[in-house]
Amino acid sequence: MPSQQLLRVGMVGYAFMGAAHSQAWRTAHRFFDLPLTPEMTALVGRDEQRVQAAAERMGWGSVETDWRRLIERDDIDLIDICTPGDTHREIAVAALAAGKHVLCEKPLANTVAEAEEMAAAAEAAAQRGVFAMCGFTYRRTPALALARRFVQEGRLGQIRHVRAQYLQDWLSDADAPLTWRLDKDKAGSGALGDIGAHSIDLAQWLTGQRIAGVSALMHTFVTERPVGGDFVGLGGHGATGQDAARGPVTVDDATAFTARFDGGAIGVFEATRFALGRKNAVRIEINGTAGSLAFDFEESNVLQWFDAADAADAQGFRRIIVTEPVHPYVGNWWPAGHGLGYEHGFTHQVVDLVTAIAAGEQPRPSFADALQVQRVLAAIEASAENSSAWQSTTD
Numbered sequence: 001m002p003s004q005q006l007l008r009v010g011m012v013g014y015a016f017m018g019a020a021h022s023q024a025w026r027t028a029h030r031f032f033d034l035p036l037t038p039e040m041t042a043l044v045g046r047d048e049q050r051v052q053a054a055a056e057r058m059g060w061g062s063v064e065t066d067w068r069r070l071i072e073r074d075d076i077d078l079i080d081i082c083t084p085g086d087t088h089r090e091i092a093v094a095a096l097a098a099g100k101h102v103l104c105e106k107p108l109a110n111t112v113a114e115a116e117e118m119a120a121a122a123e124a125a126a127q128r129g130v131f132a133m134c135g136f137t138y139r140r141t142p143a144l145a146l147a148r149r150f151v152q153e154g155r156l157g158q159i160r161h162v163r164a165q166y167l168q169d170w171l172s173d174a175d176a177p178l179t180w181r182l183d184k185d186k187a188g189s190g191a192l193g194d195i196g197a198h199s200i201d202l203a204q205w206l207t208g209q210r211i212a213g214v215s216a217l218m219h220t221f222v223t224e225r226p227v228g229g230d231f232v233g234l235g236g237h238g239a240t241g242q243d244a245a246r247g248p249v250t251v252d253d254a255t256a257f258t259a260r261f262d263g264g265a266i267g268v269f270e271a272t273r274f275a276l277g278r279k280n281a282v283r284i285e286i287n288g289t290a291g292s293l294a295f296d297f298e299e300s301n302v303l304q305w306f307d308a309a310d311a312a313d314a315q316g317f318r319r320i321i322v323t324e325p326v327h328p329y330v331g332n333w334w335p336a337g338h339g340l341g342y343e344h345g346f347t348h349q350v351v352d353l354v355t356a357i358a359a360g361e362q363p364r365p366s367f368a369d370a371l372q373v374q375r376v377l378a379a380i381e382a383s384a385e386n387s388s389a390w391q392s393t394t395d
């Protein structure tokens with residue numbers, strides 16, 4: 001283990017995202033040379049027995065049952081927030097005020113007002129060398145980082161179209177239980193904020209253009225679901241069946257919208273948890289005047305690239321297999337050709353975050369970047385509520 005300065009991490013929450021972040025904190029410094037070594041100092045959860053078991057399983061050194069204890073502890077340098085959206089603002093603002101760096105899961109908050117408060121707290125903290133970042137992890141997928149490099153090198157020319165879909169199917173079963181992700185008070189929104197937010201962030205980050213306005217449609221297919229039961233995974237068992245008491249679903253199951261970007265591109269977006277057979281299809285296609293890119297996370301090591309400069313008799317999309325040391329992040333892993341998966345994005349997120357903190361630089365996406373995504377989410381909801389009327393993201 002390198003004998004260098006530690007970055008002592010306290011993490012709040014230990015379900016799906018907590019597990020993904022834990023493996024990243026455990027792994028990053030073992031594959032990448034980091035300027036600070038992450039130490040998994042404390043894990044927070046409300047149930048003492050469960051959090052203790054999770055800490056032992058995932059490698060955390062101690063536990064707390066109240067996140068406020070992390071803020072008080074002087075052996076914590078960074079707080080990692082992996083809880084539902086309704087808790088983000090309070091934890092993040094308190095952590096930054098106490099001089100702790102913050103990594104916060106997406107979407108940044110449940111409302112624009114909360115996100116504004118968080119972004120203001122982050123801006124003030126940055127003046128003191130204390131930094132905050134939001135966890136839009138797909139930016140760290142090597143094929144998408146390569147796509148961004150192509151755009152920045154000008155290989156696509158002027159960007160005209162963005163076509164983005166985020167398709168899952170874990171809610172297709174009408175008896176899947178009512179988990180927190182279906183509760184607007186806890187989650188802010190449904191497919192829109194949980195997965196559509198990733199597409200919005202990716203589209204803007206890849207193109208370097210911001211969404212200026214939208215026209216949107218939101219829909220809930222299953223308006224009541226069984227309450228209770230033993231939840232496993234995202235959708236739960238659905239084991240409570242047809243006779244179980246049901247409660248209201250208060251978020252969207254699916255959202256679709258069209259968009260105009262401030263750099264002249266137009267976009268078509270779709271986010272759904274009802275696309276039977278599509279498991280985690282984060283898809284994006286970008287068409288420019290000189291070339292096109294296409295990506296689907298279900299083939300996450302592949303970037304499709306069409307180059308209009310290719311000879312006319314040899315034109316067509318080529319599949320770049322993004323598993324080589326010349327590709328972003330890849331060289332630190334396995335011998336060429338062996339491929340990476342979902343968890344690596346979280347590890348790369350830690351690498352980029354720790355590197356920026358050590359350099360005294362603002363890690364991206366900043367809370368200000370995530371606030372702008374939040375404004376797009378709010379504009380989509382406003383448009384959908386107003387019969388899909390055009391809605392500017394800056395109103």
Ligand code: SOE
Pocket residue numbers: 016168194195234280
């Ligand atoms: C659930 O839809 C979810 O876990 C999202 O919350 C994550 O951000 C995404 O990476 C996978 O799907």
